[in-house]
Structures are given as structure tokens and as C-alpha cells.
Amino acid sequence: MKDNSQWRGYTLDEIRFQRMLTLMRIEISRQDMIKQVEPYTSGNRIAGTLVGRIAGALNFMDYAMLAITVGRRLYSIFHRKK
Numbered sequence: 001m002k003d004n005s006q007w008r009g010y011t012l013d014e015i016r017f018q019r020m021l022t023l024m025r026i027e028i029s030r031q032d033m034i035k036q037v038e039p040y041t042s043g044n045r046i047a048g049t050l051v052g053r054i055a056g057a058l059n060f061m062d063y064a065m066l067a068i069t070v071g072r073r074l075y076s077i078f079h080r081k082k
Contacts, residue, residue, distance in 0.1 A: 010018075
């Protein structure tokens, strides 16, 4: 086993290098995820464009009313009188 009593830690350059490597790995992983998701988010699919059009047509109040309606229905399903 090595004698660790002589080890004085990393130099500033070593820390910077390790940080740069980590940031590069994160960026590569991010790019890989974007490439994997891209075919599903492109506008080439009919369902994707239909969902996009519907979502684009709704404003904040429409989303609020939709949430209230769905919430009421779910509440009534799960809290029925016994």
C-alpha cells in the first residue's frame, strides 16, 4: 500500500483540468440526449404537429379550466360515497 502521509493534494492546474473534463462529459451527455429525443420532437410527425397546434392554441385560462375540470372528475372518481 502507498504511504498517503506525503500526499499534499491536487494542484490548481489538476483541479482545473478535472473540472474541464467533467464539464465536457456533461455537455457530451446533453448532446446525446438531445439527439435521442430529436426525432420525437421534430415537426415531421402528424401527431406531433397536431399536439403542437392544440397546445399552441390554448392560453393560460384554457389550461386552468382544463385542470379544474380534470381535477373535479378525478376527485369524484376517488372520493365516492360508500
